[in-house]
Amino acid sequence: MILLGFDVEEFDMPFEYGKSISFDEQLEISTKGTNTILSLLKEKNIKVTFFCTANYAINKPDIIKQMVTDGHEIASHGYYHSDFKAEHLRLSKLALEDISGTDVTGFRMARMMPVDEAEIAKAGYEYNSSINPTWLPGRYNNFNKPRSWFYDHDVLQIPASVSPLLRFPLFWLSFHNLPLSLLKLMSAATHKKDGYLNLYFHPWEFTDLHDKEKFGFPGYVSKNSGEAFAARIADFIDWATDNCYTFERTDTFCSKIKNKGKLALVSK
Incomplete structure (x- = not known):
């Protein structure tokens, strides 16, 4: 199975490159x-998980409700994308539940930064998908973390997918820069090893990011953005479907793991 996750946030990434962008435009681009x-x-008839900041949801409740109407899961991406306090874990969950009218059981930390698992459990989440178990210069070094799912403080941890052995990250930047043929090959090998894929992207990648004066992004970020990126993701989905991979929401995946655990206990 393949878990597609989209981190829906106020588009503040240009700040990392010394650019300024108004809050209204951040919301507009996202x-x-x-x-x-x-x-x-909707065209491909698949369901996914949207990890949303409460800040985005409060300002765009109609979009959140459309996600729910279309059958997708709403999970938390924190309260703000560039500001974090431990109390935001619970507050973002409550805000998203109020806006979406659904239970919010999953969390992903902004920029996949470290987060206290005890606080995740305390806030009432069932799963956390905040680990990219690889090394990215200037971001993180998670070679000591498991590649596939595990439990921490009774919270199911679902790391982003990386290839076996070398732990090459199969994340959003890879989908901008690598040949699709190579991505499909690595995805197949990773799925065979782990039994699933956990891939994550951002809505702003589906808009044109080539204006360097405005966004300040290097070529490896803006490459294949906008319509080109949508075409690449559509191609990947078609490849996966043709090869009999299924797509699931992350909460569904979480429930299956929990049920397997219950069955194992009963069989003892």
Whole structure:
């Protein structure tokens, strides 16, 4: 199975490159990309998980409700994308539940940064998908973390997928820069090893990011953005479907793991 996750947030990434962008435009760009994703998912008839900041959801409740109407899961991406306090874990969950009218059981930390698992459990989450179990210069070194799912403080940890052995990350930047043929080959090998894929993207990737004066992004970020990125993700989905891979929401995957554990206990 393949878990597709989309981190829906206020588009503040240009700040990392010394650029300024108004909050209204942050919302506009994220919303434009989200609508592209929703249309693509409806066309392909698959369900996914949207990890949303409460800040985005409060300002765009109609988009959150459309996600729910289309059958997708709403999970938490924190309260703000560039500000974090431990109390935001519970507050974002409650805000998203109020807006979506659904239970919010999953969490992903902004920028996949470390988060206290005891606080995740305390806030009432069942799963956390905040680990990229690889090394990225200037971001993190998680070679000591498991590649596939495990439990910590009774919270199911679902790391982002990386290839076996070398732990090459199969994340959003890879989908911008690598040949699709190579991504499909690595994805197949990883799925065979782990039994699933956990891939994550952002709505703003589905908009044109080539304006360096405005966004400040290097070529490896803006490459294949906008319509080209939507086409690449559509191609990947078609390849996966043709090869009999299935797509699931992350909460469904979590429930299956929990049920397997219960069955194992009963069989003892």
